[in-house]
Amino acid sequence: MATETLNIKVTKTKESKISQFDPNNISFGTVFTDHMLVADCINGEWQTPEIVPYGEIAYNPALASLHYGQSIFEGMKAFKNEADEVLMFRPLENFKRFNISAERMCMAQVPEEIFINGLEELLKIDAAWVPKGEENSLYLRPFMFASDVYLGVRPSQNYRFMIIMSPAGQYYATPPKVKVETEFIRSAEGGVGYAKCAGNYAASLYPAKLAAEQGYTQLLWTDAKEHKYFEESGTMNVMFVKEGKIVTPKVSTTILKGITRDTLLQLAQSMGIEIEERQVSVAEIIEGITAGTVSEVFGVGTAVVVSPFAAIGFEGTDYKLAEINENSVSNKLKKALNDIRTGKIADTFGWVWKV
Structure with a gap:
């Protein structure tokens, strides 16, 4: 059955797959909800978005995004x-960052009503898929790709925007051991490091594979020029606790401006924790771990939320970090963030968006 809702055409699935979903056994990014949103931009004009049953899509082999990476x-x-209401967290920030990425990749700008209304309508339809539990959530993946059928190096004239959704639990079962990367680079000044484009992640796979073969879960990326300063960690921004203060690399064109990163820095300040955004050298942190002045290192991001590291590998040596406890800075921040996102405590920042 198809209906019109807020200028979004809705065609519901004939049979839900939710009975096949086990909320007590969630594997990240492997199970998807019943529906997805699709909206096409054709010659600069956005067509009416549609919500349709989740399923495969077919394209011409000459699809521009397959060849040129837009x-x-x-x-x-x-x-x-607790009232069984569905909440989103800071969706307007994701919308803004999405279009910053689109601009850098020379792609069409997605209108707010398609991005935000699309998310809301999709969540209303598939609300039953949002799992409860402190570590659980429904992961939302808006994405866009060039849809021209053309072999030639130029920006596409047509684009497809989609949203799919997947139940998510805890990303890392145990604290990851990370390796400082001093050979390969993730991004360089003037590049696309600040954009959330697919190519950034493709380029990281080989170095991550080599690190995994050495027993590491993830990488700590360093600057492209000298490999002296920390930037990001895999799919996360990174934070260090030095003498009770949060120290984190300042965002630039080489570092993704993480929304979780920004959220936690604001939370930390509200809790009276001092923060510093600046260059953070590898030498400073390794010396600090050895001397006991660096007590915590953790990754932050949408998927991982707050993920304390177990150890940092550098030049053949693993520098172990203390186990996290209830008084750890990372634990306090994670608890405060989860309590706000699930409505357990008042949202004084205006971050929570009720669907």
């Missing part, structure tokens, strides 16, 4: 509060 995405989450 593809971007966002990562977001929805939660349920």
